[in-house]
Amino acid sequence: MDLQNILENNDRVFKFLEVKILDVKPGYSKIQIPYKEEFCRRGNVLNGGIIMTAIDFAGGLATLSVNDGIDQVTQELKVNFLEPMYRGPFTVEGKVVRKGRTAVVVQIEFRDSEGKLGAIALGTWYIIRDRTVKKEGG
Numbered sequence: 329m330d331l332q333n334i335l336e337n338n339d340r341v342f343k344f345l346e347v348k349i350l351d352v353k354p355g356y357s358k359i360q361i362p363y364k365e366e367f368c369r370r371g372n373v374l375n376g377g378i379i380m381t382a383i384d385f386a387g388g389l390a391t392l393s394v395n396d397g398i399d400q401v402t403q404e405l406k407v408n409f410l411e412p413m414y415r416g417p418f419t420v421e422g423k424v425v426r427k428g429r430t431a432v433v434v435q436i437e438f439r440d441s442e443g444k445l446g447a448i449a450l451g452t453w454y455i456i457r458d459r460t461v462k463k464e465g466g
């Protein structure tokens with residue numbers, strides 16, 4: 329399965345961020361995003377929302393690598409911003425901490441091109457096992 333092409337062709341945000349998948353293996357993902365002026369706030373520092381979005385992609389890919397259901401959604405994501413980020417490209421690594429039946433907990437690190445840790449996150453992804461639609465009143 330070519331995740332890079334699937335996501336580029338089906339996820340506008342993934343394509344907009346120019347995410348490159350560097351590695352995905354069971355319980356792990358590593359992606360890269362470029363430095364672009366369009367991603368920055370004043371002072372040419374990467375916007376926190378861009379950082380969170382990249383973190384969400386890395387955590388989601390790490391979850392996907394162990395997902396035995398039919399889909400998944402981000403349930404919770406907590407980010408600590410540690411340093412301003414302005415030296416790209418940036419790498420984001422997700423590592424599964426625990427996989428349960430319905431939830432996967434992932435730790436994610438966001439680094440600049442020099443390896444400086446700019447943000448660290450802990451997230452939970454909910455595993456969807458079916459898409460049964462319940463009818464009203466029944």
